[in-house]
Amino acid sequence: MEDGSAGPRMETNSTYNIPLVQRSSRENEMVCIFGTGDFGKALGSKMLQCGYDVVFGSRSPNNANLVPKGSEVLSHHEAAQRSKIIFLAIQRDHYSFLSRLAHALQGKILVDVSNNLKLNQYPESNAEYLAQLVPGAEVVKAFNTVSAWALQSGTLDASRQVFVCGHDSKSKQMVMEIVRTLGLTPLDQGSLMAAKEVENYPLQLFPMWKIPMYISSVLAAVIFLYCVVTEVIYSYVTTGEDYTYAIMIAIPNRVFPIVSLILLALVYLAGIIAAIIQLYRGTKYSRFPDWLDKWMLCRKQLGLVALGYAFLHVIYTLVIPIRYYVRWWMNNWAITQIKNNATAPFDPNYAWRSDAYLAPGILGFFFYVLLGITSLPSVSNIVNWREFRFVQSKLGYLTLILCTGHTLVYGWDRFIYGPFYRWHLPPAFVLSLIIPCAVLSLKFILIAPCVDRIITQIRQGWERNSKNPKKDISENGKTTV
Numbered sequence: 001m002e003d004g005s006a007g008p009r010m011e012t013n014s015t016y017n018i019p020l021v022q023r024s025s026r027e028n029e030m031v032c033i034f035g036t037g038d039f040g041k042a043l044g045s046k047m048l049q050c051g052y053d054v055v056f057g058s059r060s061p062n063n064a065n066l067v068p069k070g071s072e073v074l075s076h077h078e079a080a081q082r083s084k085i086i087f088l089a090i091q092r093d094h095y096s097f098l099s100r101l102a103h104a105l106q107g108k109i110l111v112d113v114s115n116n117l118k119l120n121q122y123p124e125s126n127a128e129y130l131a132q133l134v135p136g137a138e139v140v141k142a143f144n145t146v147s148a149w150a151l152q153s154g155t156l157d158a159s160r161q162v163f164v165c166g167h168d169s170k171s172k173q174m175v176m177e178i179v180r181t182l183g184l185t186p187l188d189q190g191s192l193m194a195a196k197e198v199e200n201y202p203l204q205l206f207p208m209w210k211i212p213m214y215i216s217s218v219l220a221a222v223i224f225l226y227c228v229v230t231e232v233i234y235s236y237v238t239t240g241e242d243y244t245y246a247i248m249i250a251i252p253n254r255v256f257p258i259v260s261l262i263l264l265a266l267v268y269l270a271g272i273i274a275a276i277i278q279l280y281r282g283t284k285y286s287r288f289p290d291w292l293d294k295w296m297l298c299r300k301q302l303g304l305v306a307l308g309y310a311f312l313h314v315i316y317t318l319v320i321p322i323r324y325y326v327r328w329w330m331n332n333w334a335i336t337q338i339k340n341n342a343t344a345p346f347d348p349n350y351a352w353r354s355d356a357y358l359a360p361g362i363l364g365f366f367f368y369v370l371l372g373i374t375s376l377p378s379v380s381n382i383v384n385w386r387e388f389r390f391v392q393s394k395l396g397y398l399t400l401i402l403c404t405g406h407t408l409v410y411g412w413d414r415f416i417y418g419p420f421y422r423w424h425l426p427p428a429f430v431l432s433l434i435i436p437c438a439v440l441s442l443k444f445i446l447i448a449p450c451v452d453r454i455i456t457q458i459r460q461g462w463e464r465n466s467k468n469p470k471k472d473i474s475e476n477g478k479t480t481v
Contacts, residue, residue: 031178032057032079035089036067039113042148043087044068050181055079057086059097080104085174087111087143092126098134106136109171112195113143119203125195127165140166140175141195145202146184163198165189211294212301215266216309219259227251227428234422249323253316256309258432261403263306264368265436268400270295272442275455282464300375303396307372310365357409364402367395397443404436 031047033040034057044054045068054071057079067073080086080101086108088095098105112127122129127141142164162179164186166172176186189198206213228251235241273292278284288296320326337343373379374391383391407429414420420427445451458464 029053030055030083032083032086033089034058034076034079034086036060036073037089038148039151040087040089041068042151043089043113043143044071046151046182047178050183052178052181055082077101077104080108083108085109085111085178087113088130089113092116092122092129095130095133098130102134102136105134108137109174110134110137110139111143111175112139112141115144115199115202119200120196125192125199127192127195127199131167131192138166138168138171139192140164140168140171141192141198142175142179142186144199151182160185162186163189163201165192165194165198167192208298209301209305211298212263212305215302216259216263216305219262220255220309223255223258223428223431224251226425226431227254230422230425230428245325249316249319253313253320254428256313256316257407258428260306260309260313261407261432262435263302263309264400264403265439266295267299267303267306268396268443269435269439270299272439272446275446276442278458279451279455282458284458284461285463304372304375307368310368314365353409353412357406357412360402360409361406364399364406367399367402371396371399397440400436401440404433404440407433407436 030053032055033044036056036058040056044056047054048068048070054068056067056071056073057076058067058073059076061073061075061078072079074082076097081104086105088098088110092114110130112130114126116122116126124132125141127139131137131139142162145161145163160183162184164172164176164179165188166175172188176188179186228247231246231251232243235243270292274288274296277288277292287293371392374383374388380388411427411429411433414427415430446455
């Protein structure tokens with residue numbers, strides 16, 4: 001097989017390809033595709049639908065049934081002479097035959113669509129290797145992030161982005177025009193030096209999610225074990241009671257909100273640390289530490305993971321009334337009142353406490369969801385920067401305040417009530433308040449007018465130890481000399 005990209009196989013006896021786009025500005029253009037594998041056939045079929053004439057170059061040109069109807073299949077040498085643009089839908093291991101076609105490929109645009117089996121498999125990118133192999137041609141890297149399935153499905157339910165890079169801007173523009181005609185979105189990544197990064201992109205497995213998932217998993221595991229020790233093991237050791245059933249619902253419903261609140265606080269703690277570093281250095285023209293850079297880049301993913309844990313907390317809370325233990329406890333409590341011929345009086349204080357605990361939780365979850373929706377590209381692309389910053393910053397801190405308040409009211413007198421400190425260990429919800437309270441306290445300090453004015457000036461370019469002592473920024477934010 002000569003295909004350079006894996007994907008579902010196409011039926012050889014497919015329906016006739018009817019052009020979807022009328023190319024009235026010029027006559028039908030001829031494009032050449034080397035390779036009659038899955039990707040080559042899918043790409044050729046899509047181009048035929050969009051009004052291009054397609055010729056395939058194959059080592060077995062007599063097998064005409066391998067290509068979509070309406071196209072030709074010729075030898076590599078004959079096909080190369082028919083078109084200015086040649087798509088190489090073949091693996092790098094099969095590039096060797098191209099050196100024999102160097103004369104026929106002189107001045108041609110070679111579009112490399114290949115991918116590798118693992119990250120950084122070769123010292124140089126496939127596109128750069130191709131440029132060395134055929135120095136007389138202009139090499140453009142493109143289409144390697146699009147699968148054969150995406151082309152077959154009409155790109156309606158798949159990624160539409162096509163990364164394009166190459167040394168020659170005219171060649172890139174010609175390829176990008178084809179990308180647009182196929183209903184895809186070209187993204188210019190610069191010169192061919194970016195080809196290795198483009199080739200590594202399809203091989204990455206959730207690169208921005210690794211740190212958030214690792215942090216959330218470790219947090220969840222530690223807090224779960226903490227709850228097991230303080231609730232299950234403590235009860236069994238001290239009183240002999242078996243609370244192991246709490247491991248299924250009760251303990252996870254403590255873990256999820258704790259992890260969610262800590263992750264939400266970590267989202268905003270990164271920005272606070274960055275502001276403190278800028279205040280300390282007195283300039284914005286100094287790089288942050290690598291760990292802080294990585295932390296700030298994955299804040300969106302941290303927030304979305306936090307939202308996921310909040311959703312789990314809501315779902316687990318909704319199933320509490322149907323739990324056997326809860327139903328047994330309520331029935332037993334009612335029967336006890338009947339036997340004692342006594343009714344528990346209504347307690348307005350407890351009613352206030354209950355509603356004051358639920359209200360911030362409901363509002364906090366609403367703003368939580370709003371933050372998650374706004375982070376979606378389809379939503380963030382239709383709001384301006386000020387609107388996006390208002391939602392993600394102002395409403396984000398409001399969400400943190402509401403969720404922290406929800407936890408504080410939940411704690412109520414448990415903060416000082418001795419029986420909740422088992423083996424002198426604080427209740428688990430106390431652990432969830434450490435980072436959020438620290439973040440909110442630091443934020444209140446940073447928004448103080450005297451501090452906020454300095455941070456604003458620094459972010460506008462003012463430097464405490466500027467080499468030009470006459471250059472400063474006045475209080476209205478304008479540069480003065």
